[in-house]
Amino acid sequence: MEIWGNRKWRYLFIGLLTAFCLLAGLFFTDALGWKSRLEANSVLAKASRDLSQYEISAVFDPARKTLACRQKVEYRNRSGQELTRLYFHLYPNAYRSEEKPVFEERDMMRAYPNGFSPGSLDMDTIRINGKEADFTIGGYSEDLLMLILKRSLKPGEALSIEMHYQVWMPNCFGRFGYGDHTYKAANWYPIACVHDKNGWNLDRYYAIGDPFYSDTANYEVAIKAPSDYVLAATGECKKKDGRDGNTVWQFHAPAVRDFAWIASKDFQTASRRVGPATVTSYYYTEETGERALDYAASAMKFYNQSFGKYPYRHFSVVEADFFIGGMEYPNLIMMDHSLYAPGETDSLELVTAHETAHQWWYGLVGNNEVRDAWMDEGLTEYSTVLYYGNRYGANQEKKVYHSTMGEGKYSYLPYYIKSAKVDETIHRPSYEFSDGTLYDLLVYGKGAMMFHDIQRKMGRATFLQTLQEYCRKYQFRNVDKEDMIHTFRQVTGRDWERNFNKWLYDEEHE
Numbered sequence: 071m072e073i074w075g076n077r078k079w080r081y082l083f084i085g086l087l088t089a090f091c092l093l094a095g096l097f098f099t100d101a102l103g104w105k106s107r108l109e110a111n112s113v114l115a116k117a118s119r120d121l122s123q124y125e126i127s128a129v130f131d132p133a134r135k136t137l138a139c140r141q142k143v144e145y146r147n148r149s150g151q152e153l154t155r156l157y158f159h160l161y162p163n164a165y166r167s168e169e170k171p172v173f174e175e176r177d178m179m180r181a182y183p184n185g186f187s188p189g190s191l192d193m194d195t196i197r198i199n200g201k202e203a204d205f206t207i208g209g210y211s212e213d214l215l216m217l218i219l220k221r222s223l224k225p226g227e228a229l230s231i232e233m234h235y236q237v238w239m240p241n242c243f244g245r246f247g248y249g250d251h252t253y254k255a256a257n258w259y260p261i262a263c264v265h266d267k268n269g270w271n272l273d274r275y276y277a278i279g280d281p282f283y284s285d286t287a288n289y290e291v292a293i294k295a296p297s298d299y300v301l302a303a304t305g306e307c308k309k310k311d312g313r314d315g316n317t318v319w320q321f322h323a324p325a326v327r328d329f330a331w332i333a334s335k336d337f338q339t340a341s342r343r344v345g346p347a348t349v350t351s352y353y354y355t356e357e358t359g360e361r362a363l364d365y366a367a368s369a370m371k372f373y374n375q376s377f378g379k380y381p382y383r384h385f386s387v388v389e390a391d392f393f394i395g396g397m398e399y400p401n402l403i404m405m406d407h408s409l410y411a412p413g414e415t416d417s418l419e420l421v422t423a424h425e426t427a428h429q430w431w432y433g434l435v436g437n438n439e440v441r442d443a444w445m446d447e448g449l450t451e452y453s454t455v456l457y458y459g460n461r462y463g464a465n466q467e468k469k470v471y472h473s474t475m476g477e478g479k480y481s482y483l484p485y486y487i488k489s490a491k492v493d494e495t496i497h498r499p500s501y502e503f504s505d506g507t508l509y510d511l512l513v514y515g516k517g518a519m520m521f522h523d524i525q526r527k528m529g530r531a532t533f534l535q536t537l538q539e540y541c542r543k544y545q546f547r548n549v550d551k552e553d554m555i556h557t558f559r560q561v562t563g564r565d566w567e568r569n570f571n572k573w574l575y576d577e578e579h580e
């Protein structure tokens with residue numbers, strides 16, 4: 071039966087509709103300046119094709135400190151290999167035990183000012199393609215979920231996994247948990263481990279560095295929260311429905327490598343447009359909340375011009391009960407509350423500019439942050455130095471580079487070294503650094519020096535051109551050292567491997 075009547079008329083109608091849309095598109099492009107917005111969306115629309123899809127609905131209960139969750143993952147095998155099992159990180163379980171903390175010992179008091187408080191994820195049921203499935207939970211802190219598939223998953227094939235679980239949030243000032251003002255849901259749900267050319271990456275939640283590595287995927291997340299809470303999240307809030315004192319927030323986040331959200335009763339907001347994106351500062355310290363917005367918007371404008379256009383519609387800078395400076399998530403950065411003190415604005419600017427640069431180096435171009443942390447941290451740190459040059463001129467750039475970042479940071483190494491010799495290798499897994507200080511001095515400080523050295527040798531214009539190509543080619547993907555060096559060679563016609571290696575490895579320790 072064909073309710074639509076004559077086929078010829080239907081084609082005519084479709085033709086007229088298409089013509090109208092094209093004309094309307096042209097008209098709006100000129101009249102309302104929507105062109106860049108449409109362009110940005112088409113990049114995302116293209117990037118979101120054939121990715122895995124996460125649909126999560128969570129009920130947030132601040133009284134019990136819990137999230138009751140249902141999650142459906144349409145997992146697509148993009149590994150290029152046949153898979154017989156799947157793995158997911160259960161990061162909340164890394165917060166389970168005081169004996170296996172996710173912080174260095176020296177930071178425990180700041181992480182848990184009210185005493186240790188456990189967090190966890192309790193898995194209830196899992197269904198694969200509609201059928202109840204067995205699952206195994208293991209790993210260092212029971213932070214890995216393993217699913218053995220009844221039928222192997224061929225490259226390009228997808229399957230559906232449905233999970234029911236409960237998350238318990240700790241009273242913790244790290245990335246995950248709650249404090250006096252905020253509930254931070256970061257690394258809070260089961261996320262698929264990455265299968266790359268090294269096989270499955272099953273690294274645990276190390277105390278040093280940001281121990282994360284994930285694939286880009288599409289997210290649809292609904293969070294039910296008491297209506298007096300404001301939520302900042304990855305993606306775009308498409309809809310808010312209030313009923314009986316609760317509000318359901320529906321977020322749509324295509325082509326992102328993680329989903330994080332932060333809830334607070336105390337948030338105020340201020341927003342600014344940067345190109346097609348809206349930058350929003352969420353804050354509860356009134357004096358400086360708008361300053362964070364200014365720093366983030368300025369940084370985004372500069373990185374847009376220098377590295378390539380930010381393709382997402384939203385970017386949020388969020389003041390939080392967090393003690394470690396700043397932390398990057400897709401479309402959202404978590405900011406240490408202490409940076410919002412009126413006397414700390416220099417640090418607030420530095421951290422905001424750094425975390426904003428991560429939207430490119432981590433957010434768009436991803437890498438294994440356990441094994442190759444220098445790839446995002448070193449480059450992000452050096453991008454921040456360039457931000458200062460752009461905003462305040464060459465003298466300020468030099469000053470920041472020589473006193474605070476890059477050489478400035480690395481120059482602390484002699485004060486740090488207690489023994490006669492320390493291994494200065496930058497390119498090694500984060501767990502091979504003796505502590506967070508050495509990691510910081512080498513991965514961030516010396517890492518930024520490496521990019522500065524290469525930039526000086528090739529000239530700034532070529533350096534930025536190379537980064538633009540690196541971003542264009544690898545955005546929404548994961549890269550390794552070879553991919554980066556390949557791009558540098560391709561753009562400049564010169565091999566930079568020796569330059570990279572000179573900085574990345576300590577020859578005396580080889």
Ligand SMILES: [Zn+2]
Pocket residue numbers: 424425428447450
């Ligand atoms: Zn960073």
